[in-house]
Amino acid sequence: MSQIQYTNRAKPVDRRPLNFIERLYLWNVFIGMFITLKHFFKKKATVQYPEQVREVGTAYRGLHILNRDEEGRERCTACGLCAVACPAEAITMEAAERLEGEEHLYREEKYAAKYEINMLRCIFCGLCEEACPKDAIYLSHTFTPTNYHRKGLIYTKEDLLIPNPKTQPEEYAKAKGLIEEKKKK
Amino acid sequence: MNIYLLAIDWWFIIEKLVLIALIVTLCLIIAMYETYGERKVAAFIQDRIGPNRAGPFGILQPLADGGKLFFKEEIIPLASSKYLFVLGPTLAMITALLTSAVIPWGTSLEIGDRNVPLQVADVNIGVLYIFAVVSVGVYGIMIGAWSSNNKFSLLSGLRAASQMISYELAMGLALIAVLMMSGSLQMSVIVNKQMSGALGGLGSWNIWYQPLGFLVFFTCALAECNRTPFDLPEAESELNFGYHQEYSSMKLGFYLFAEYINMFMSCILMATLFFGGYDIPFVNESNLAAHIGQNWVALLSFICLLAKAFFLVFVFMWIRWTVPRFRFDQLMHLGWKKLIPLALVNMIITAALILWLKS
Numbered sequence: 001m002s003q004i005q006y007t008n009r010a011k012p013v014d015r016r017p018l019n020f021i022e023r024l025y026l027w028n029v030f031i032g033m034f035i036t037l038k039h040f041f042k043k044k045a046t047v048q049y050p051e052q053v054r055e056v057g058t059a060y061r062g063l064h065i066l067n068r069d070e071e072g073r074e075r076c077t078a079c080g081l082c083a084v085a086c087p088a089e090a091i092t093m094e095a096a097e098r099l100e101g102e103e104h105l106y107r108e109e110k111y112a113a114k115y116e117i118n119m120l121r122c123i124f125c126g127l128c129e130e131a132c133p134k135d136a137i138y139l140s141h142t143f144t145p146t147n148y149h150r151k152g153l154i155y156t157k158e159d160l161l162i163p164n165p166k167t168q169p170e171e172y173a174k175a176k177g178l179i180e181e182k183k184k185k
Numbered sequence: 186m187n188i189y190l191l192a193i194d195w196w197f198i199i200e201k202l203v204l205i206a207l208i209v210t211l212c213l214i215i216a217m218y219e220t221y222g223e224r225k226v227a228a229f230i231q232d233r234i235g236p237n238r239a240g241p242f243g244i245l246q247p248l249a250d251g252g253k254l255f256f257k258e259e260i261i262p263l264a265s266s267k268y269l270f271v272l273g274p275t276l277a278m279i280t281a282l283l284t285s286a287v288i289p290w291g292t293s294l295e296i297g298d299r300n301v302p303l304q305v306a307d308v309n310i311g312v313l314y315i316f317a318v319v320s321v322g323v324y325g326i327m328i329g330a331w332s333s334n335n336k337f338s339l340l341s342g343l344r345a346a347s348q349m350i351s352y353e354l355a356m357g358l359a360l361i362a363v364l365m366m367s368g369s370l371q372m373s374v375i376v377n378k379q380m381s382g383a384l385g386g387l388g389s390w391n392i393w394y395q396p397l398g399f400l401v402f403f404t405c406a407l408a409e410c411n412r413t414p415f416d417l418p419e420a421e422s423e424l425n426f427g428y429h430q431e432y433s434s435m436k437l438g439f440y441l442f443a444e445y446i447n448m449f450m451s452c453i454l455m456a457t458l459f460f461g462g463y464d465i466p467f468v469n470e471s472n473l474a475a476h477i478g479q480n481w482v483a484l485l486s487f488i489c490l491l492a493k494a495f496f497l498v499f500v501f502m503w504i505r506w507t508v509p510r511f512r513f514d515q516l517m518h519l520g521w522k523k524l525i526p527l528a529l530v531n532m533i534i535t536a537a538l539i540l541w542l543k544s
Contacts, residue, residue, distance in 0.1 A: 026400075029504075029507070029508055032507045032508060033503060033504065033507045033508075035507075036230045036503065036506060036507040037503070039229070039230050039231070039232055040226075040229045040230050042232055043232075044229075044232055044233060044234050045232050045233070046233055046234045048234075048237075
């Protein structure tokens with residue numbers, strides 16, 4: 001009896017009638033129980049999440065970070081390219097003009113007065129990161145934000161901004177480590 | 186006559202009451218931790234870890250589950266028959282606990298000058314009593330299923346009844362061979378018979394003389410406890426949990442609890458009937474008692490019985506997470522056409538051998 005082989009992967013189904021031992025069923029149950037017993041002593045695949053975190057790849061796309069330059073000024077100029085690129089329409093922003101005396105806060109003459117990302121809509125595709133001409137937005141390795149309210153998952157500019165390297169150097173270095181690691185790819 | 190009636194041995198009543206309370210508590214605690222064990226075994230077989238958040242290694246998980254069940258809303262469906270709806274889980278729980286009455290849990294204790302047997306009632310029809318109580322147990326499921334007024338529940342009740350009746354036959358026939366060997370229905374006699382053999386009793390365990398009988402009995406015990414591969418009454422994928430579909434809160438908890446108590450009791454029963462009961466293998470109990478005292482031997486023998494039962498419980502769980510469910514016709518085929526003839530043959534061979542050896 002020849003079976004037609006359509007692919008080289010398919011294992012033809014064994015349609016021979018059961019022999020005596022197989023019809024007894026008991027022996028096959030013992031074989032099955034031996035297999036499950038082997039699994040009983042195997043190393044478990046579980047990662048104990050809050051305590052252990054699975055290592056993510058360098059290309060991993062997690063929560064967004066709004067970047068600052070070396071002097072702690074916001075890089076974002078509210079050009080809106082990220083919002084245009086976003087397929088999920090998760091980004092909202094309002095632009096404002098930099099006033100006299102705010103040069104230490106914003107890098108260019110225009111800045112984002114309001115910058116919101118709705119994390120419920122975001123699909124973490126990273127197109128905003130690719131669209132940004134000012135190196136202002138990055139996707140970090142942080143993941144699974146949780147909240148009890150929908151409102152809490154709309155991240156404002158304060159939530160997204162990286163710590164200021166001048167006033168909070170330690171926190172900045174910590175956040176920066178992730179970004180630099182990501183840039184290396 | 187009146188004088189005899191008045192002369193009540195109060196110590197006897199107190200000791201029995203304490204024993205009953207202890208055994209019922211033990212059964213409930215073990216049933217609780219069986220749920221934990223089941224989840225752990227399932228997880229380990231599936232390469233997972235299982236519950237490990239509540240307390241160290243998750244050992245408080247059953248308490249959390251029980252607490253959750255207590256605080257769930259109690260729903261009695263409008264179309265159900267109310268008294269029967271409450272009676273169902275009650276009956277299931279009562280019959281599950283009643284079986285523990287005739288089990289000998291260990292050698293007797295010595296308290297003061299009294300000899301306290303670790304058995305609530307050493308009736309001379311012990312095995313028969315267990316079978317009677319287990320048969321009533323099916324009413325718990327049937328009444329619950331019928332009074333739910335739900336077609337899935339009713340179907341599952343029908344399945345449970347037919348399954349229990351068919352497998353009780355083979356179970357009883359397999360047991361007759363054991364009873365012929367021990368010559369008594371009394372549980373203490375059956376255990377004592379198994380304690381006298383070689384290797385401190387190990388040589389006279391019934392399992393060596395009745396392997397086929399044990400196999401049939403074990404299979405039927407799986408079916409009696411509604412455990413996979415015979416869990417047709419509560420087949421999740423076909424009947425939406427079957428007979429306890431309409432139940433919520435602690436009434437559901439009672440059904441689940443009763444199932445686990447039944448499992449523990451049938452494992453204890455199998456340990457008693459086939460694995461020497463509370464016999465400590467490789468040890469002569471009376472010699473040991475002379476060395477370390479009667480009470481310590483009682484404790485050791487009790488632990489020994491529990492160890493045997495826990496191993497069998499583990500096998501129950503192991504089978505559950507290995508073998509898929511039977512189809513209903515396969516179940517009936519196995520019960521009536523395979524197990525009953527097998528048990529009959531086993532019985533006849535045993536009878537013939539006993540006659541031959543005696544003459």
